[in-house]
Amino acid sequence: MRKSKNKSKEKPLPIISGYKPNRHLAWYIFLPVFVLICASAPWQRTVANFFAPYLEIGNSVSGAFADQTVKLHSRKKLADEVMRLRKQNLELAVQNTVYKRLAEENRQLRSMLKLSVLPGYEYASCDILLRDPWLWNNGFTINLGSKDGLQPGLAVIAPAPDRAGRVVLLGVIESVSKFTSHVISVLNPEFSISVSLPESGAVGFLNAGGFEHSAGNMASVGFLPANSTFAINEQIFTTGFEASIPGGLWVGSLASIEQHSMPFGNRLYRRGLMRPAGNLEHLRSAVVVKVRKTSQDGTSGQ
Numbered sequence: 001m002r003k004s005k006n007k008s009k010e011k012p013l014p015i016i017s018g019y020k021p022n023r024h025l026a027w028y029i030f031l032p033v034f035v036l037i038c039a040s041a042p043w044q045r046t047v048a049n050f051f052a053p054y055l056e057i058g059n060s061v062s063g064a065f066a067d068q069t070v071k072l073h074s075r076k077k078l079a080d081e082v083m084r085l086r087k088q089n090l091e092l093a094v095q096n097t098v099y100k101r102l103a104e105e106n107r108q109l110r111s112m113l114k115l116s117v118l119p120g121y122e123y124a125s126c127d128i129l130l131r132d133p134w135l136w137n138n139g140f141t142i143n144l145g146s147k148d149g150l151q152p153g154l155a156v157i158a159p160a161p162d163r164a165g166r167v168v169l170l171g172v173i174e175s176v177s178k179f180t181s182h183v184i185s186v187l188n189p190e191f192s193i194s195v196s197l198p199e200s201g202a203v204g205f206l207n208a209g210g211f212e213h214s215a216g217n218m219a220s221v222g223f224l225p226a227n228s229t230f231a232i233n234e235q236i237f238t239t240g241f242e243a244s245i246p247g248g249l250w251v252g253s254l255a256s257i258e259q260h261s262m263p264f265g266n267r268l269y270r271r272g273l274m275r276p277a278g279n280l281e282h283l284r285s286a287v288v289v290k291v292r293k294t295s296q297d298g299t300s301g302q
Helices: 025-039 041-072 075-114
Strands: 121-131 139-142 155-157 169-176 181-185 194-197 202-206 219-225 235-238 250-257 269-276 285-291
Touching (some): 139 285
Antiparallel strands (some): 121 139, 139 181, 155 285, 169 181, 194 202, 194 235, 219 269, 235 250, 250 269
């Protein structure tokens, strides 16, 4: 008899009815991974290099269209357009200069508002037009003259007070023309006025006494009492003895002073050096102190 077939052979698995493999599931996994990789720095450059030629197409087309549009115009029309643009640029430059000048005037006026009003005087703001390149700190020329009521001897002060609110003296007007005036500063050897040192109770004269100037932009102070005790950095002010210079203007501070004279000496005075209060190095504007005119009835006139 034939042997029966081996019944132990494995039978194929039954196919589940209704199952179909979803091929789109791979895209849902692959796309986020691809976007994440492209977001990294190396892939960003790769993607940018890939799309760069296509992005340049728009720019090249627009540039070519603009070139062809320009070629359609005549040379005369293009020249007229260039002249129109140049004129417009010039007008804008002039307006910019005017606006800068107005801003500077506004700044000066705001600074003048902080200056304390001196009784019997009025202020006139001015700009510095000219300075001597060799004697930079000895004087300057301002844009006000006799037509503005200026005269020699008037005090010229800084456009803004110092941090303590003191009015700073820069110099006095030496000569006047119709439209300009020349000012000599406190460092000029020809500028000599009386000054007071309230802390020591002494009175002296600026740029007097034959004391040589130092190289550090100092002014000499002479005829100081020999028996007075002075302190370094002591403040120096105007006395008001001069007709057109108000008293109490801050001139500078005492930088150095001579030693006491020998016992039984015949020297009655001492000399010193003053550091000016005003910043003469970077000065761009100033204020003239004018004597306020009074009417016949004794009231101040504007």
